[in-house]
Amino acid sequence: MLHFSASLTRLLGELKKLPGVGEKTALRLAFHLLKSPANVHALAESLVEVGSRVRFCSTCFGITEADPCHICTGDRDSALLCVVEEPQDMLAIERSHSFKGRYHVLHGALSPLSGITPGQLNIRELMERLEQGGCSEVILATNFTVEGEATALYLARLIKPLGIRITRLAHGIPLGSDLEYVDLATVQRAMEGRSEV
Amino acid sequence: MLHFSASLTRLLGELKKLPGVGEKTALRLAFHLLKSPANVHALAESLVEVGSRVRFCSTCFGITEADPCHICTGDRDSALLCVVEEPQDMLAIERSHSFKGRYHVLHGALSPLSGITPGQLNIRELMERLEQGGCSEVILATNFTVEGEATALYLARLIKPLGIRITRLAHGIPLGSDLEYVDLATVQRAMEGRSEV
Structure with a gap:
């Protein structure tokens, strides 16, 4: 890749640091971005924005732009x-x-x-x-x-x-699931925690 | 998401434009990036770099930083x-x-x-x-x-x-493949194109 473009090689390296992104996915993402320069710019800009604005709330340690966050200060x-x-x-x-x-x-x-x-x-x-x-x-x-x-x-x-x-939080059968596909331990916990109808 | 951070919501929107990235993957990528501010910066920087440096060769239309590219000018x-x-x-x-x-x-x-x-x-x-x-x-x-x-x-x-x-390019059985799993049409083409040992 180096022969083609040093900056593209660098971008591939950065993309590969993302979770679930390997060699092939990084290439696919990079070539997709190359085809739409406007998206490259917008993505870069919003990364910079997130990097500078988003922080952790000093009370609850959740994500926020204002410290303390709207949940800590809210009603x-x-x-x-x-x-x-x-x-x-x-x-x-x-x-x-x-x-x-x-x-x-x-x-x-x-x-x-x-x-x-x-x-x-x-x-x-x-x-x-x-x-x-x-x-x-x-x-x-x-x-x-x-x-x-x-x-x-x-x-x-x-x-x-x-x-x-x-x-x-309660253990039990997830909503909308087929009982036959639910794992053994979950069924056991659901049975123990059964409630009156 | 809007309540948490406007800039994060924007980043999620940009990430979702990438191929194969939906709601869940965008969230996973964004939270991963939030945990490593250095990576956010490096990724944004290399996006800007690629956006400004990488272009298409005016002769072959391949990707390059120099026009014409090293393949068009090379030996x-x-x-x-x-x-x-x-x-x-x-x-x-x-x-x-x-x-x-x-x-x-x-x-x-x-x-x-x-x-x-x-x-x-x-x-x-x-x-x-x-x-x-x-x-x-x-x-x-x-x-x-x-x-x-x-x-x-x-x-x-x-x-x-x-x-x-x-x-x-020649059609045929891919290297390292089990004949039984190769599709019908490929086997037919490989048979037609068989060569003397």
Whole structure:
């Protein structure tokens, strides 16, 4: 590629750093961009804009352009705090319109194998928020992976002494799914958590 | 998304214009970029660089930073001309190190259904190059799709009167493939084109 254009080779290198983008995809994206100079310009501009404007909220560590973010300053129920791993998890919950409290983004989950310890997550900041009082329930919405479950367990032990109610999202059959294709463990959890009609 | 950040929403819009990037992938890319500000900057910079430096060669219409490109000015066999649909096809042939002549990029293939007519491809420029003389063989390396085959046929008829040899890449079984998984038509073509051992 070097023979064709040094700047194109550099762009390919940058594109390959993106998740799920390999040699072939990078080439496809680059050639697509080459065909539409207006898009190249717009993409570059919006990258610069995001790079300079978007930051993390100093209270909840979610994504925002104004600090503190509109959720931390907005008219939300401050007695409810939802703890998530990543900003995109916060987005997923916001999209569901099922939660009217505030958030706290850990920016990761405990993972001793990858060397992620409590000190690298925003756990100290979470405890400081909780110790200020005013919060009656913490929803631990970390992922349902080994790391997410471990993080939830760790946080639950840490928060318990504060006398705050600690909850976790319900397990069960996803909406619209065929029972025969749902995995064993999920069916077991759904059976345990069955409710009166 | 709008509530979180206007600039992020804009970036998502730009990312979704890329081929194979939908809502979910755009989100994944954007959040990945947010986590590495250095990459955002480098990507934006290399986009701007590509946008300003990379152009099409005025002779072969391939991708280049210098016009004419290094293949058109280089020490190549000018009696051989390989006609391809897109710059990436040129790249594929260059990578194979199997061709030492020059190229001509059509930037598309004839497709009446999509409204692509001969006037929209670099066919007039191809004929001008051939009429200048010095070329003894044209390799029609358009894709083996309906559009590519039609384009090759169209070009063959156009070039025939010039008395230049016209060839097409060989059909056959791809290297390393299991005969049982190769499609019927390819096996037929490979049988027709069988060669003495």
